[in-house]
Amino acid sequence: MDLDIVNMFLIAVGTLLIPILAFVASFLLWPAALINVYYWYWRRTLGMQVKYASYGNYKFCYITRGRPGPKPSILMLHGFSAHKDMWLTVVKFLPKNLHLVCVDMPGHEGTTRSALDDYTINGQVKRIRQFVESISLNKRPFHLVGTSMGGNVAGVYAAQYPSDICCLSLVCPAGLKYPNDSEFFKILKEVEKSGDKQKIPLIPKTSEEMGEMLRLCSYVRFKIPRQVLQGLVDVRIPHNEFYRKLFLDIVSENSRHSLHDHMDKIKVPTQIIWGKQDQVLDVSGADVLVKSIPGSQVEILENCGHSVVMERPRKTAKLLVDFSSSLKEAENHKKHD
Structure with missing residues (x-):
């Protein structure tokens, strides 16, 4: 009898120990795999499904939750070298009755990557329009959200396809002529000098x-x-050659100030969110946008850097929802007046 108890104890300990050892081994030896499991877990937990859409021979990868309803759908565009899953931190705090779509930008993650593709901002805007058409997202105006490079693309999209969207949220967007140099811009100038x-x-x-x-x-x-x-580096290294080409395309003469060149054409209600301590794209860019986009709203987040989505996900989600809701309320008041 005692031997049976010992055997049962050893089996129980072994059952618990195996997954723990597997986790430790993964953490030490295969951190990249562990990161992928992490994203898979959160997608599943938040009810986000991975889907694919095609436009001709081009394939887009995206995650989505819910269906189009009375409230505007939200399309989220990520930044340089990121991917659709970066929005999961914000999705966690968004109402479950909203239709959400987070797409991998051209060449990123599961979306088609081609050496012949145009990765300038205008090229990316055209691709995002193809994605929108491929899933019929523009049957009704939607809420377009973009951060950093994605903010640049979102702003130009709003200028070029105003009937597609009901409102625009720009989070620390790239593509402006910033009154003040950021730490990142200073580093780039030093790199340029060094050759x-x-x-x-x-x-x-x-x-x-x-x-x-x-x-x-x-x-x-x-x-x-x-x-x-x-692990984060291991995931990125195979893509570094592409990131380098992409970076050179978006800082080229045709793309560097794309948002700046189009901002006076943005007529939809616009929200600007910026981290006050942003070291990549200086917060002074917010003033540039406010002066050119009539009626735009600005939210400057204290003690926050460039990665607003990661640093302040709850606040970001609330700002997005409140902005969209306020526009809906204003529209209803107009109807009753």
Whole structure:
């Protein structure tokens, strides 16, 4: 009898120990795989489904939740070298009755990547329009949200296809002529002087460079283990050649100030959200947009850097929902007047 109890105890301990050891081994040896599992878990937990849409031979990958309803659908565009899952932190705090769509930008993650594709801002805007048409998202005007590079694309999209959208939210958007240089711009100028075009702060090659990039992008100092930093680098390294081409395309003469060149054509209600301590794209860009887009609303977040979506997800979600709701209420008041 005692032997049976010992055997049962050993089996129970072994059953618990195996997944723990597997987790530790994954953390130490395959952190990149663990990161992928992390995103899979949160997509499943939040009810987001991975889907694909085609436009001719071009394939788009996106995650979505819900169906179009009385409230506007929300389309979210991520930033440079990120992917659709970066929005999960915000999705967590958005109402479940909203129809949400987060797409991988051209060349990113599961969306088609081609050396022949045009990755300038105008090229990306055309691709996003193709995506919108492929899933019939513009049957009714939708709420377009974009951050950083995605904000640049979103702003130009709003200028070129105003009938597609009901409102626009720009989160620390790129593509402006900023009155003040950010820390990132200063670094780029130093790199340009040195002639070392291989060193771009947003394209890390080592865990140390990954840490530096995160410190540049975030005001909040997350304590991230070296293994996780290495995992993040391992995930990115196979794509670095593409990121380099993309970066050169979006800072080219045709794209560098795309949003600035189109902002006076934006006529839809616009919300601007910016981290006050943004070191990548200076917060002074908010004033530039406010002066050119009539009636635009500005929210400057204290103690927040460039990664607003990661640093202040709850606040971001609330701002997006409140903005859209306020427009709906204003529209209803007009109907009753």
